[in-house]
Amino acid sequence: MSDSGKxxxxxxxxxxxxxxxxxxxxTERPDWFRFQAGQFARLGLAEVEDAPPSVWRxxxxxxxxxxxxxxxxxxxxxxxxxxxxxxxxxxxxTLFMERQNHGFLTLERFALQGDLFLLASGTGLAPYLSILAxxxxxxxxxxxxxxxxxxxxxxxxxxxxxxxxxxxxxxxDNAHKLIYLPTVTREPSGYLNARIPQLIQTGELEQKxxxxxxxxxxxxxxxxxxxxxxxxxxxxxxxxxxSARSSRPGEIATENYW
Ligand SMILES: Cc1cc2nc3c(=O)[nH]c(=O)nc-3n(C[C@H](O)[C@H](O)[C@H](O)COP(=O)(O)OP(=O)(O)OC[C@H]3O[C@@H](n4cnc5c(N)ncnc54)[C@H](O)[C@@H]3O)c2cc1C
Ligand SMILES: NC(=O)c1ccc[n+]([C@@H]2O[C@H](COP(=O)([O-])OP(=O)(O)OC[C@H]3O[C@@H](n4cnc5c(N)ncnc54)[C@H](OP(=O)(O)O)[C@@H]3O)[C@@H](O)[C@H]2O)c1
Numbered sequence: 001m002s003d004s005g006k007x008x009x010x011x012x013x014x015x016x017x018x019x020x021x022x023x024x025x026x027t028e029r030p031d032w033f034r035f036q037a038g039q040f041a042r043l044g045l046a047e048v049e050d051a052p053p054s055v056w057r058x059x060x061x062x063x064x065x066x067x068x069x070x071x072x073x074x075x076x077x078x079x080x081x082x083x084x085x086x087x088x089x090x091x092x093x094t095l096f097m098e099r100q101n102h103g104f105l106t107l108e109r110f111a112l113q114g115d116l117f118l119l120a121s122g123t124g125l126a127p128y129l130s131i132l133a134x135x136x137x138x139x140x141x142x143x144x145x146x147x148x149x150x151x152x153x154x155x156x157x158x159x160x161x162x163x164x165x166x167x168x169x170x171x172x173d174n175a176h177k178l179i180y181l182p183t184v185t186r187e188p189s190g191y192l193n194a195r196i197p198q199l200i201q202t203g204e205l206e207q208k209x210x211x212x213x214x215x216x217x218x219x220x221x222x223x224x225x226x227x228x229x230x231x232x233x234x235x236x237x238x239x240x241x242x243s244a245r246s247s248r249p250g251e252i253a254t255e256n257y258w
Contacts, residue, residue: 006100007044007053012093013069018157021076022123024062025089026069027097035101036108037065037134038127038221040255043072044096045085053096057082060103060126060223060255064133070097073126073157105221107131109244109253112140114217117205119196119232121149124224124257129158131221132165138174142217145179145209149196149228151186179209196228197235215240219251226256 003009014026035041040060044053063071076087089095105127110116116137118128125148131137137144150156159182166175183192183199192199192208199205206212220236222229233243236252244250 004052007096007098009094010070010097012089012091012095014091015089019154022074022155022157023076023087024071024073024157026063026071027095029063029068029070030097030099032099033070033097033101035061035065036106037061037130037137038106039101039103039130040127041070041072042098042100042102043086044098045082046094046096049094055082055085056096056098058102060105060123060130062126062129064130067133071129073123073129075123103127103255105223105253105255107134107136107140110219110251111249112136114141114214114219115143115145115211116141117211117218117220118144118146119149119220119222120147121196121224121228122155122257124228124255125158127223127255128221129161132162132178135170138171138177141219142177143179143209143211144177145181145205145211147181147183147196147199147205149183149185149224151184153184153187153189153191156182156184156191179211181205181208195231197231200232200235200239213239213241215251220253222252222254224255224257226258229254229256 010027017023040058043059044056046053059072077083242250243252
């Protein structure tokens, strides 16, 4: 079964690996699928060929809203119901995706001015790659500070892509706005080496990004490990920032991956 009113089958077009437990893949983009940068898709896998999908998971979309493909960045969880099958994906293989887009980790959450802090642990980097592919981001903010916290240096997936955005024709007039701060927490490296909440508490985030935190200017997105999200939210709360809700403006938007 390839399609229903709710979902459709899509072909995988590319797969590449960053480490033994991290990989990325692309699928074709159905022309009916629209999304905003920062949103996620729900992807399904079938147990056997020609069967309907039996396991579904949320996946942030890495590619930009104007790209003609869909890209994703994935962990492999040992014995994970979804990723232990997903990891064997090959180009030409089939995935399922819900027709509906999802998620609120989007620029709509904030007034579009000031400085945007994109704070990620692990694969929580994914939605920010889409947000950085959207010209609206570069046009709207004065500074865009991207912090990617990983255990080991070889988990800094997309590092070269991020560093090359400065030369991208679309963004290069605004290249000075992006400050990319990897942090590697479990081995020595030339990068920062503290967890995100500590970077906030010690003032290292402001100092290394040369961007003061201010209630008037700063907006924060937090994505990935729920404990990181929670502890970062507390560190920001101590500085006077609050979550943005539909009922109340604020400076923090979050997404937990589990
Ligand atoms: C809104 C949303 C967006 C998401 N986007 C992504 C994404 O872009 N890329 C991605 O890899 N995952 C993403 N996830 C997680 C994803 O949905 C699955 O949990 C993941 O694919 C593992 O599936 P599984 O069945 O193998 O293991 P699960 O049974 O789903 O998870 C088992 C355990 O593995 C750990 N785990 C799960 N996901 C991750 C992860 N991403 N990084 C580190 N540890 C993890 C947790 O401890 C979890 O309890 C997202 C989750 C949500 C809610
Ligand atoms: N198969 C393998 O070889 C392999 C290798 C690595 C990971 N894994 C597995 O993959 C899973 C996910 O690993 P991951 O590295 O993507 O995710 P992770 O554990 O969330 O770590 C990613 C980053 O988030 C930081 N972090 C974790 N908890 C935090 C908190 N409470 N507050 C602030 N920052 C926090 C980590 O710092 P710290 O380093 O200080 O925790 C690290 O910098 C784990 O279950 C792990 O066992 C497998």
